[in-house]
Amino acid sequence: MTSIADRIAGPALAGEADASARVALPIGLAPTISAPPVSERELRLDLFRGMALWLIFIDHLPPSFLTWLTIRNYGFSDATEIFIFISGYTAAFVYGRAMRDVGFVVATARILRRVWQIYVAHVFLFTIFLAEISYVATSFENPLYSEEMGILDFLKQPDVTIVQALLLRFRPVNMDVLPLYIVLMFFLPAILWLMKWRPDVTLALSALLYAATWQFDLYLSAYPNGVWAFNPFAWQLLFVFGAWCAQGGARRMTRILSSPITMWISIAYLLAAFYVTLTWYVPQMNNMLPRGLEQWMYPIDKTDLDVLRFAHFLALAALTVRFLPKDWAGLKSPWLRPLILCGQHSLEIFCLGVFLAFAGHFVLAEVSGGPALHAVLHAVVTISGIVIMCAAAWLFSWYKHSADKSARARSTIGNADLAGGSL
Amino acid sequence: MRSRWGIILGLMLLAVFGAAGVARAQDAGKDAAPGAASSAPQNAAPDAAQSCDVPAYLLTSDSPLPKVADAVKGAHVLNVLVVGSRSSTIPMQEASAYPARLQAYLKEKLPSVTVNVSVELLAKKTAEEAASALVKLVEDKKATLVVWQTGTVDAMRSIDPDDFRSAVDDGVAALQTAGADVILMNLQYSPRTDSMVSAPPYLDNMRVVAQQHDVPLFDRFAIMQQWNDSGEFDFFSAAHGLDLVKRVHDCLGRALSKFVIDAAHLDAAQQN
Numbered sequence: 001m002t003s004i005a006d007r008i009a010g011p012a013l014a015g016e017a018d019a020s021a022r023v024a025l026p027i028g029l030a031p032t033i034s035a036p037p038v039s040e041r042e043l044r045l046d047l048f049r050g051m052a053l054w055l056i057f058i059d060h061l062p063p064s065f066l067t068w069l070t071i072r073n074y075g076f077s078d079a080t081e082i083f084i085f086i087s088g089y090t091a092a093f094v095y096g097r098a099m100r101d102v103g104f105v106v107a108t109a110r111i112l113r114r115v116w117q118i119y120v121a122h123v124f125l126f127t128i129f130l131a132e133i134s135y136v137a138t139s140f141e142n143p144l145y146s147e148e149m150g151i152l153d154f155l156k157q158p159d160v161t162i163v164q165a166l167l168l169r170f171r172p173v174n175m176d177v178l179p180l181y182i183v184l185m186f187f188l189p190a191i192l193w194l195m196k197w198r199p200d201v202t203l204a205l206s207a208l209l210y211a212a213t214w215q216f217d218l219y220l221s222a223y224p225n226g227v228w229a230f231n232p233f234a235w236q237l238l239f240v241f242g243a244w245c246a247q248g249g250a251r252r253m254t255r256i257l258s259s260p261i262t263m264w265i266s267i268a269y270l271l272a273a274f275y276v277t278l279t280w281y282v283p284q285m286n287n288m289l290p291r292g293l294e295q296w297m298y299p300i301d302k303t304d305l306d307v308l309r310f311a312h313f314l315a316l317a318a319l320t321v322r323f324l325p326k327d328w329a330g331l332k333s334p335w336l337r338p339l340i341l342c343g344q345h346s347l348e349i350f351c352l353g354v355f356l357a358f359a360g361h362f363v364l365a366e367v368s369g370g371p372a373l374h375a376v377l378h379a380v381v382t383i384s385g386i387v388i389m390c391a392a393a394w395l396f397s398w399y400k401h402s403a404d405k406s407a408r409a410r411s412t413i414g415n416a417d418l419a420g421g422s423l
Numbered sequence: 424m425r426s427r428w429g430i431i432l433g434l435m436l437l438a439v440f441g442a443a444g445v446a447r448a449q450d451a452g453k454d455a456a457p458g459a460a461s462s463a464p465q466n467a468a469p470d471a472a473q474s475c476d477v478p479a480y481l482l483t484s485d486s487p488l489p490k491v492a493d494a495v496k497g498a499h500v501l502n503v504l505v506v507g508s509r510s511s512t513i514p515m516q517e518a519s520a521y522p523a524r525l526q527a528y529l530k531e532k533l534p535s536v537t538v539n540v541s542v543e544l545l546a547k548k549t550a551e552e553a554a555s556a557l558v559k560l561v562e563d564k565k566a567t568l569v570v571w572q573t574g575t576v577d578a579m580r581s582i583d584p585d586d587f588r589s590a591v592d593d594g595v596a597a598l599q600t601a602g603a604d605v606i607l608m609n610l611q612y613s614p615r616t617d618s619m620v621s622a623p624p625y626l627d628n629m630r631v632v633a634q635q636h637d638v639p640l641f642d643r644f645a646i647m648q649q650w651n652d653s654g655e656f657d658f659f660s661a662a663h664g665l666d667l668v669k670r671v672h673d674c675l676g677r678a679l680s681k682f683v684i685d686a687a688h689l690d691a692a693q694q695n
Contacts, residue, residue: 062617133619140615144658144668147509148613150547151579151620173621219583226581229621291634298631302624303584361618365659374659 050343060357088242507572524676554594
């Protein structure tokens with residue numbers, strides 16, 4: 001039985017197998033890692049990154065009932081954590097291998113080419129954003145929002161704004177993730193170089209920088225004022241932790257991950273976090289947390305990757321690798337294929353998702369009508385957005401493996417997308 | 424079986440377009456008969472037709488307003504000062520803006536009390552800039568209650584949320600030291616600027632400050648969102664005249680008056 005999904009997967013898996021055969025490098029987070037040489041790509045990474053892409057898309061649309069499906073409503077962390085971690089993992093995996101095979105200089109050159117691609121993608125998205133808000137600025141006249149419309153004042157100085165956008169200092173809402181990636185990827189060669197020497201020291205340094213961020217309030221300023229919504233000084237911890245796991249850290253943690261104590265701590269923490277989030281959404285529960293706890297806990301800072309968020313992600317990850325084995329048959333099922341495909345083309349699908357979110361906002365704003373119609377339309381926008389993302393991912397796969405023969409022949413090493421992408 | 428996959432994809436696409444088509448058709452129907460849904464409230468007097476329903480939990484607070492309660496029960500005078508940015512007024516129509524409506528509703532509900540609501544607009548001022556001016560304002564106006572509407576300018580300028588929080592914190596502390604009760608009012612729900620202004624960090628931080636100082640938070644954002652979701656108002660639509668603004672402000676003024684009376688437990692006071 002060869003479904004089309006299998007057919008697409010075929011070349012990728014084969015290519016991956018070649019590559020890993022040459023460098024028998026263990027991958028995988030799971031306690032089941034002790035298994036023989038891993039010859040297939042880690043589909044769980046693709047699966048969860050694909051899921052993160054879908055959730056980011058849904059979170060970028062105005063809230064609707066579908067928003068309740070996203071994990072940020074059930075705990076502290078959200079799709080961004082998953083995404084950054086997996087990106088750190090796959091990037092370190094792909095380029096770490098390149099660094100061993102072809103040396104530091106060539107690997108660095110490949111990473112920088114990837115950085116450039118992400119940068120171009122960011123600028124492309126900014127252009128679309130500019131078009132969207134210019135339209136809003138000229139068409140929207142509601143005296144109720146005369147103050148809020150002041151946000152469009154920057155259109156009066158396009159020279160400054162565009163230059164600041166190119167410098168990554170001016171970033172509209174929902175466009176904060178790519179600049180973070182650009183910075184993290186830019187420092188990937190240094191991270192990998194350190195990791196080659198001492199992975200644990202690298203992780204310790206990263207944690208130290210994270211602590212220093214909180215202690216000394218390190219940040220990158222933005223234009224016209226404010227700071228980067230994702231502080232790279234803090235978020236690097238997740239990225240480096242992902243890289244550390246890829247460089248054998250996951251294997252060494254096997255024992256911790258498979259211990260029942262870890263499992264129960266994780267479950268307890270996730271339940272506690274769920275309880276706290278409930279108090280945000282159920283007004284009757286407003287006063288069911290001790291005041292002292294609230295004062296200690298709030299605010300749970302996303303900009304600086306609050307420790308509570310990081311811990312929440314760790315707990316989620318620990319449970320995931322425990323209960324979702326690497327060889328789970330479901331990973332091959334056609335039903336999860338769309339998610340996995342999206343995860344395998346993360347840069348393209350991420351950008352498409354941001355664009356579709358803009359477009360979704362636009363459609364929802366343009367079509368007026370009653371709340372019932374709006375809810376229906378909202379669901380339609382969300383679902384067609386996800387379908388478009390899947391179709392595009394499928395198309396990218398097809399290009400990579402069928403249409404673009406030379407790309408296929410050019411081997412897989414250093415090709416970020418094939419090995420799970422490095423966005 | 425390539426064809427099976429193709430059929431699934433085809434069906435999904437068909438479903439999507441089908442649904443979109445239905446949505447379009449309904450929309451066209453709406454456009455064809457514009458009078459049906461939207462014009463009824465516009466023709467009527469603002470406060471009569473608009474139900475302005477707000478879920479009870481948005482209009483109650485566990486944080487008290489002791490000085491307001493004392494002033495109403497004792498001197499029968501209530502001086503309210505609204506400090507805010509441009510969303511606290513309607514240009515050229517101040518009498519229809521929510522502070523004036525608040526005064527009207529409070530007078531109606533507290534007939535034996537002299538209610539004065541004054542407004543101080545600090546246009547384009549961040550919380551930090553406003554905080555420094557607050558105390559002097561309170562002393563000048565001898566206000567018992569200060570409604571501090573803030574967050575919009577900070578969100579638009581993406582001020583560091585930590586700085587914003589400490590500014591609001593300082594401002595509330597200063598007001599309390601100056602002897603006034605405080606109500607914090609957060610941002611407007613503005614779906615059109617959703618993709619440009621990130622409100623959540625500012626909403627969260629105002630909630631935190633309100634909790635820490637035990638002051639009531641008038642959740643304008645949630646209330647307006649509620650109205651939008653229930654179909655009371657359509658905040659998405661691009662063109663709206665002054666009429667909508669007036670009705671929204673009227674509803675806000677009414678909700679705020681209920682909120683004040685609830686937080687200060689004035690219902691009981693009136694019955695005595």
